[in-house]
Amino acid sequence: MTIEKSPLAPSEFASLKTIGGAQPRVSRAQYKQWDRCDLTFVELGEGTTVAGVTTRSQCPSPEVEWCRDALTHGKARALIVNAGNANAFTGNRGRAAVEAIATKVSGHLSCEQSEIFICSTGVIGEPLPIDKAEAGLEAAFSAPEARWEEAAHAIGTTDTFPKGASARAMIGDTAVQISGIVKGSGMIAPDMATMLGFVFTDGAIDAKFLQDLLNRATAKSFNCITVDSDTSTSDTVLVFATGKAGNAPLASFDDAGANAFAAALEQVCLDLAHLVVRDGEGASKFIEIAVEGAEDDESARRVGLSIANSPLVKTAIAGEDANWGRIVMAVGKAGEPADRDRLSIRFGATQVARNGVAVEDYDEAPVAAHLKGDAIEIGIDLGIGDGRATVWTCDLTHGYISINADYRS
Amino acid sequence: MTIEKSPLAPSEFASLKTIGGAQPRVSRAQYKQWDRCDLTFVELGEGTTVAGVTTRSQCPSPEVEWCRDALTHGKARALIVNAGNANAFTGNRGRAAVEAIATKVSGHLSCEQSEIFICSTGVIGEPLPIDKAEAGLEAAFSAPEARWEEAAHAIGTTDTFPKGASARAMIGDTAVQISGIVKGSGMIAPDMATMLGFVFTDGAIDAKFLQDLLNRATAKSFNCITVDSDTSTSDTVLVFATGKAGNAPLASFDDAGANAFAAALEQVCLDLAHLVVRDGEGASKFIEIAVEGAEDDESARRVGLSIANSPLVKTAIAGEDANWGRIVMAVGKAGEPADRDRLSIRFGATQVARNGVAVEDYDEAPVAAHLKGDAIEIGIDLGIGDGRATVWTCDLTHGYISINADYRS
Structure with a gap:
């Protein structure tokens, strides 16, 4: 099996300072x-x-x-x-x-x-x-x-x-x-x-x-x-x-x-x-998920990781699909305090859902352009408190399957 | 997008009895x-x-x-x-x-x-x-x-x-x-x-x-x-x-x-x-995970689901790879009581690890044959109690990625 260099790899190794001792x-x-x-x-x-x-x-x-x-x-x-x-x-x-x-x-x-x-x-x-x-x-x-x-x-x-x-x-x-x-x-x-x-x-x-x-x-x-x-x-x-x-x-x-x-x-x-x-296995996109408005910071981190670990969210991003319904799903399954009717979601700078409903006629062009890039930002506002956290993940692609279905072989 | 019938589909719909009322x-x-x-x-x-x-x-x-x-x-x-x-x-x-x-x-x-x-x-x-x-x-x-x-x-x-x-x-x-x-x-x-x-x-x-x-x-x-x-x-x-x-x-x-x-x-x-x-999206194998020897039944279920939800276990099964190291990993991450040195694992009827180490020179032929089938059995004995549970899942394949990277489109 040949593993190709991740498309998200930095262009060169950051030259590290030597450390005395x-x-x-x-x-x-x-x-x-x-x-x-x-x-x-x-x-x-x-x-x-x-x-x-x-x-x-x-x-x-x-x-x-x-x-x-x-x-x-x-x-x-x-x-x-x-x-x-x-x-x-x-x-x-x-x-x-x-x-x-x-x-x-x-x-x-x-x-x-x-x-x-x-x-x-x-x-x-x-x-x-x-x-x-x-x-x-x-x-x-x-x-x-x-x-x-x-x-x-x-x-x-x-x-x-x-x-x-x-x-x-x-x-x-x-x-x-x-x-x-x-x-x-x-x-x-x-x-x-x-x-x-x-x-x-x-x-x-x-x-x-x-x-x-x-x-x-x-x-x-x-x-x-x-x-x-x-x-x-x-x-x-x-x-x-x-x-x-x-x-x-x-x-x-x-x-x-x-x-x-x-x-x-x-x-x-x-x-x-x-x-x-x-360098996530098979990653084609670097995803930053910023959660705010949670009950506290730890709750925000858990909600963020629920989104970051969702195979359906990760495959949607791989498909460059602004499927924010899957984000609602992942917020809901986190088991953390949330109020469906206060939840707001953005992709990049574009708000796509606010207070529990889709933003009517939001401009899809900047969202589509953002999703075509290799650095994706998802913003979540739970609207119930001051807790915040940022988590990072990558998308889930055919590359992950290829790498892991025959790793040991 | 065309969705083909799952290879694990029953050959025909079970004819259901009518229900009065x-x-x-x-x-x-x-x-x-x-x-x-x-x-x-x-x-x-x-x-x-x-x-x-x-x-x-x-x-x-x-x-x-x-x-x-x-x-x-x-x-x-x-x-x-x-x-x-x-x-x-x-x-x-x-x-x-x-x-x-x-x-x-x-x-x-x-x-x-x-x-x-x-x-x-x-x-x-x-x-x-x-x-x-x-x-x-x-x-x-x-x-x-x-x-x-x-x-x-x-x-x-x-x-x-x-x-x-x-x-x-x-x-x-x-x-x-x-x-x-x-x-x-x-x-x-x-x-x-x-x-x-x-x-x-x-x-x-x-x-x-x-x-x-x-x-x-x-x-x-x-x-x-x-x-x-x-x-x-x-x-x-x-x-x-x-x-x-x-x-x-x-x-x-x-x-x-x-x-x-x-x-x-x-x-x-x-x-x-x-x-x-x-009918799991993209499934090519039906996986039964039987956990015994857990602290209690609920703990056994959690360990089973930790294995069943592990992308690395699911891709290994898709690749017909008896990678039981990933099962150890999934048991370990479940957060449930476990003792590495009492853990035993089998694929089908073949014990591959016992009491925390690989079974030396276990016969790989029946394991390989079992993994080539479409009904996979994984047995886990935690060796610490009487709790038991069985959970079911499917493998994680390219089909899952294909279905979910362009579902909404």
Whole structure:
């Protein structure tokens, strides 16, 4: 099967700023029969703090369990990412593979095993082969430092393009850099999906505060996207702060520069999340759904995701059909407070329904023109409160079926 | 757009038993430009009791609101079904259309308006044209009695075949007939979908007990199917009991014959629900998902529906791929109690995973043969309790995309 590059791919990889204290290296573990790097090793300087969020799946991979345990210590010296094999649902053999990697890397760096973070993505149900992992690690240890673009390639699976984003913030007089990479294009839904995201900063940030900042950023980025409503066993987002920028460490919002750093981190997470949607399997259109007038923000997010996950809405957009009746349906099925007779809907800038009825004789020309584009905006006003949220998804096309009806074959 | 008959269609319409006291008639209201009957009028004898369940959508159609009000009286003299226009999200004009129909039919039958039940299905957002409805009713009033197959045709929209089922039960010495018809093939999910189901019996059943029986039957039939996870604004299932069989009226499970009647009603509802799945938009395979070992029955149903609604599971089945990793994923995302290391999965009769790991060297031949068929069985044992449920769905194919990317056009 040939996977073509998504038509929504950016024209080029955003060139990422290097991060002092974080050196990526890549190698070929050959987890699958392919001609590419599939093991990523990022060495992190001493003193690096870490925070993370993981899948809410009841069947998480051993890597996810490992990262959850390691996160309780808040310190990191290395990140290892295996692509091509998720190592999920593999019992004791899967756990053994994770432990073997931790043992090898902690030996190499002379650090604690709890400072090693491990993620794997790919097929479920086949134990990660320890021999391939160990040989891949050996090769990575002696490899030259890689560009972030190479790492973004190496962590991908069905991704059709590498994904990265950078931002910077001033903490006092110190410029702090943030660079992140992400992988994922299917099995993508809120609360994490087969999505791995890694964000690095040279800022000095207390681990607990870093976790707080990541939770806030995730709520408005990775947890507001969906490709197909499916949630993976392996989803993980980690953020590492090496402290090499030399800023006065941030430990709370009372510290100068904390808001600027928080905003920059959220921007990087949002950029990465959008890239995942742009690479949604089979996607031909990037869809932004802005919900306002909900009972509260969380209710607005749920209504937005009900629309974003509706196969009938997604196929209508694929067909460039302003079928707002399906949006009414999706609002109705969300189970959130709504009043049919106050509901208003727009496509792009054109209001098509207001207060529960179609806008009579609305101009169809701008709506049709908007739907022919590859960036679609849908606006919903529930008319009952002040809650608002924006979510992002892609359309559902023949491409999704083609990719997923013969993925494993 | 041409819609071909589903490959899963039964070879012929099940010939339905006539029901004393229920006379269907059909006519051409021409709600759309098509060459078919689209208005169904079923006259019900005096003394007919009624029960019903309706969509949980927060944006229901005025017909749904009308039926909910009428159900509080428990008596019925007529059912009217309009196909081609759902009359949903149409504000005051939609409500006026429903009232006009109720006025006309109650005048014709010299009965209360609350004894008139009205359902509409089709495009959302366009008020039902009152003139067409009234002319269609006039034509139906004077039409000859129709066969149930003709009524099953007339209530359909994107359905590719008419759907009906019959059963009978003995209440004491009296044979009681039950016949039902249903429409629906997309926007189908639990808690009702764009699904209209109408069941008629000549049994004499107290309205409150009939409601209890319908609730029980629905829980194991219509609420255990899904095509695309989308829930409509118009879903309604009504059951009418004319009493013409002359049995001693049933009012509780203490009455002789109540269990037999309950079983027959459940069988008709289940047969009808299965027919909807067989006509799932684009469906090429009928999928039964049996979940056992869950914390309780409701948890088992939720896990089953999480699997049944997963686009990745549905596309894997379409591709005849025994990708049980996606089933693990769908179990994990259900949010129900589960233990990865006790989870077992089978396709047909072949166990492919047991206690959280793949069964080593399981025989792939019978699995491949099973997946090539058009009736797929997936068995899940969560291994943590006694809860069990069975749900039904269909695969997700290019056909679904084709049908729904240009439905309105």
